[in-house]
Amino acid sequence: MNFFASIGAGVVNGVWKLGLVARFFALLLRYSGQSFLRLHLTIREIYFGGVLSLVIIAVSGLFVGMVLGLQGYETLQRFGSGDALGVLVALSLVRELGPVVAGLLFASRAGSAIAAEIGLMKTTEQLKAMDMMAVNPIARVVAPRFWGGVISMPLLAAIFSAMGVFGGWLIGVVLIGVDEGAFWSQMQSAVDFRHDIMNGVIKSAVFGVAVSLIAVFEGYDCTPTAEGVSRAITRTVVSSALAILALDFVLTSFMFRGL
């Protein structure tokens, strides 16, 4: 009986939390005006969330592209299609790996920092002090961080993919010796802007909304103690990773044109 009761309690808590997140999201959208009217608040967050994530995104993109180059060539050359390496690298990155891996990295680098910062502001009563000064903390603190993440994420995914393509070229063309003309021309003719690149952009934008919302919610909702902040950071990374992978499946299903 306890087993079933605990399942029931888990479901009820989950539904409660979903309701809280939805309500929080609605409030966030309602008080988002300031993020755009006072653009410097959002630009500051784009710097902290996006610009400071550039190194990890660029280096990871490069390595992922290099691995794709090696693994892709190994597979393709079995079918005598080594020249198609550029297409494989570009499509894998633009449609899938770029948004997903950049999203996972963004969640662990910027999402955790956002949750920690808001959580610590709550713990040290800075949010309460702001509220007592008649300044809405959702408008002043939460919304700029959310929009900063939403704007940064597609740009980071694009940079990740570009660095990945460069990594694939480095391995395929420079190291292995795939024909450079075939590498670029096949990529150019096979990658469609609307169906491949835009799909990736849509995915990364959706992941940006999901990760940023989870990070600001977990920070704002955390128990105001050291342990509470630590749990909020953990939950941000875990929930963001699960959300990215689940949303990726859903989005890919909608974008699937194979049948």
Place this chain on the structure above:
Amino acid sequence: MSVASNAPLVELKGVRFAYGEREILKGIDLSVRRGQLVAIMGGSGCGKTTLLRLIGGQLRAASGQVTVGGENLSSLGRSGMYALRRRMGMLFQFGALFTDMSVFDNVAFPLREHTRLPPELIRDLVLMKLNAVGLRGAGGLMPAELSGGMARRVALARAVALDPMLIMYDEPFAGLDPISLGVIGQLIRRLNDALGAASIMVTHDIHESLEIVDYVYFVSDGQIVAEGTPDQIRASRDPFVHQFVCAEADGPVPFHYPARDVADDLLGVEGGR
């Protein structure tokens, strides 16, 4: 001590408040007039801070009436509450300074958020507020570089940045050395008189408070159990006030947490752990 005007700026009538089933305040009546500095005292967990949050509109009373500046807080929406809070200042227990801003920017924060003053005027106002708390030279420091007493003084300057009608202090003396404690106490009194504001201070530092306040309310178990001027409090024969003023370990506030008889606990077996 200042001369207070007659109309109460803050008035609580029959205020009750509970967290779920746990009743924190059980019918509180108090009033604070302009120019008055009032202390709310009591042991830890007696409901003092809850009382302050009700006056600041962070919590809503379950029943009774909280009036601030003639406005009934229960009838105010968010925008009305924010309009009222622009005329309030609050000093939090550990200052609650914004850690990503310098001392100067912390004090300038309410001015920048709520006024359209030119930067030169904001600079002058901030320097005046910092000068009032003796920290004009510390404007460029970050909160992490300040001592506890300095942080409290910066927070005080920020709390009075908009020249509020009501200033609230949540444990302003907690964790301070004797010098800082005296400085903060004198600043609280001086700022209240200079601004012609009303001040409410939640504290359990009885000796420092009795030196500066005009009136004291003692809260115990969610009720006001004693009140009076500092002289009346010092002369009081009320057992609770006596225990508090003389810092006695046992009295109306018991030393022991409720438990079975000590002999039963030590010798008995049943129910013992």
